[in-house]
Amino acid sequence: MATNADETRFEIQRDRILKAAATCFNQKGYSGTSLKDVSRHLGLTDAALYYYVKNKEELVYQCYLRAAELGRRAMLQAVGDGHNGFEQARLYIRYHIDIMVGKEGPVAIMSEIPSLKRPHRNEVLELSRQHSSKFEEILERGIDDGSIVPCDVRMTGNAIMGSINWIPKWYHGKAVMAAEIRDEFPQILTRGLGPPGSQ
Amino acid sequence: MATNADETRFEIQRDRILKAAATCFNQKGYSGTSLKDVSRHLGLTDAALYYYVKNKEELVYQCYLRAAELGRRAMLQAVGDGHNGFEQARLYIRYHIDIMVGKEGPVAIMSEIPSLKRPHRNEVLELSRQHSSKFEEILERGIDDGSIVPCDVRMTGNAIMGSINWIPKWYHGKAVMAAEIRDEFPQILTRGLGPPGSQ
DNA sequence: CAAAAATTTTAATGTAGATTAAAATAATGC
DNA sequence: GCATTATTTTAATCTACATTAAAATTTTTG
Numbered sequence: 001m002a003t004n005a006d007e008t009r010f011e012i013q014r015d016r017i018l019k020a021a022a023t024c025f026n027q028k029g030y031s032g033t034s035l036k037d038v039s040r041h042l043g044l045t046d047a048a049l050y051y052y053v054k055n056k057e058e059l060v061y062q063c064y065l066r067a068a069e070l071g072r073r074a075m076l077q078a079v080g081d082g083h084n085g086f087e088q089a090r091l092y093i094r095y096h097i098d099i100m101v102g103k104e105g106p107v108a109i110m111s112e113i114p115s116l117k118r119p120h121r122n123e124v125l126e127l128s129r130q131h132s133s134k135f136e137e138i139l140e141r142g143i144d145d146g147s148i149v150p151c152d153v154r155m156t157g158n159a160i161m162g163s164i165n166w167i168p169k170w171y172h173g174k175a176v177m178a179a180e181i182r183d184e185f186p187q188i189l190t191r192g193l194g195p196p197g198s199q
Numbered sequence: 200m201a202t203n204a205d206e207t208r209f210e211i212q213r214d215r216i217l218k219a220a221a222t223c224f225n226q227k228g229y230s231g232t233s234l235k236d237v238s239r240h241l242g243l244t245d246a247a248l249y250y251y252v253k254n255k256e257e258l259v260y261q262c263y264l265r266a267a268e269l270g271r272r273a274m275l276q277a278v279g280d281g282h283n284g285f286e287q288a289r290l291y292i293r294y295h296i297d298i299m300v301g302k303e304g305p306v307a308i309m310s311e312i313p314s315l316k317r318p319h320r321n322e323v324l325e326l327s328r329q330h331s332s333k334f335e336e337i338l339e340r341g342i343d344d345g346s347i348v349p350c351d352v353r354m355t356g357n358a359i360m361g362s363i364n365w366i367p368k369w370y371h372g373k374a375v376m377a378a379e380i381r382d383e384f385p386q387i388l389t390r391g392l393g394p395p396g397s398q
Numbered sequence: 399c400a401a402a403a404a405t406t407t408t409a410a411t412g413t414a415g416a417t418t419a420a421a422a423t424a425a426t427g428c
Numbered sequence: 429g430c431a432t433t434a435t436t437t438t439a440a441t442c443t444a445c446a447t448t449a450a451a452a453t454t455t456t457t458g
């Protein structure tokens with residue numbers, strides 16, 4: 001999970017661009033951020049971005065692919081580490097939040113999927129669906145193994161994912177708050193999940 | 200809470216416009232929706248919208264004012280109806296969701312506050328802050344009266360609000376799902392709030 | 399260090415979509 | 429039914445970016 005040391009200069013710069021873009025998009029919205037905004041963050045010129053992405057739509061697309069990939073990693077890690085459904089759910093939340101408020105962040109909120117072009121949109125939607133499904137599977141596993149109280153996994157998943165997805169809306173990189181989120185969120189979001197008497 | 204019957208034609212039409220705009224913004228994002236998109240929803244021409252709002256920025260602003268007002272109503276009602284902190288929290292979630300998925304909906308997600316002009320932005324941010332504070336007060340009240348387990352009210356509030364705010368992202372007006380959300384969400388979001396042994 | 403490749407900038411161009419003004423239509427009051 | 433007022437449309441204009449091409453600069457390689 002460490003950053004690959006043998007990344008090419010191109011890949012490194014492109015990653016910086018995606019992070020800067022994510023920051024801008026999360027803060028000012030898609031329309032609100034011009035390519036100039038993004039490039040200014042990097043001490044570059046707007047035209048320079050075109051060396052890395054074909055156009056603005058692709059910039060968003062890449063941000064979303066990156067977000068999806070980071071989410072996927074958190075999920076895999078959690079499934080590997082947790083010894084029952086409940087633990088896997090808790091760890092996933094923890095790992096995902098670690099990424100979002102940590103140095104890999106910020107991660108782009110997928111607010112603008114509809115403005116992607118058809119093929120990109122379909123791809124991102126599919127990744128997004130897969131991600132939700134995986135989380136619902138975790139919840140089901142927990143219900144089966146008795147670590148999670150029986151519940152509507154679809155809705156519970158939506159609730160938890162919503163909380164997480166919304167974080168970048170109010171978290172703006174304050175280190176103190178990062179620690180608070182890391183500490184509190186996994187507990188808050190799973191508190192009601194355990195079987196009766198487990199708190 | 201019923202729709203005032205003596206609304207002027209202007210006010211009715213303007214309300215329709217705000218709802219159409221909210222639908223578009225939630226679905227296609229701010230940038231993704233042109234004024235033509237909004238007007239098409241109503242069988243109007245884009246230019247006609249300018250009879251009701253000064254410009255696009257003001258359209259968003261009005262949508263957000265409306266969202267804030269509806270949220271405020273749900274909060275007031277809940278505080279009036281609930282007999283302890285826990286009940287007030289549960290009722291607020293319930294009432295707010297009723298509004299969002301009911302016929303007053305859709306309600307605009309406040310995703311684009313940053314693209315509002317300074318005075319509007321400040322006003323909406325202030326309303327938003329007040330709303331969060333009111334909810335945190337409810338949580339504190341619950342902790343005091345013993346109906347809610349001691350917790351970080353700031354983070355817990357953020358978590359719950361995030362879940363709610365994200366709903367319009369995945370709910371697109373399917374009646375069946377509306378019922379499911381209404382039934383499940385209040386319970387899901389408050390399940391972990393009660394004191395140990397209360398489930 | 400020179401030549402080649404990679405990266406960035408400068409300076410245009412293009413375009414969608416916001417905005418406006420004037421004209422046309424519809425609603426209302428007398 | 430006529431005059432007045434409210435609403436909507438048609439037909440331009442205007443502008444902020446996104447985008448592109450060519451030139452300049454920086455980095456790499458032998």
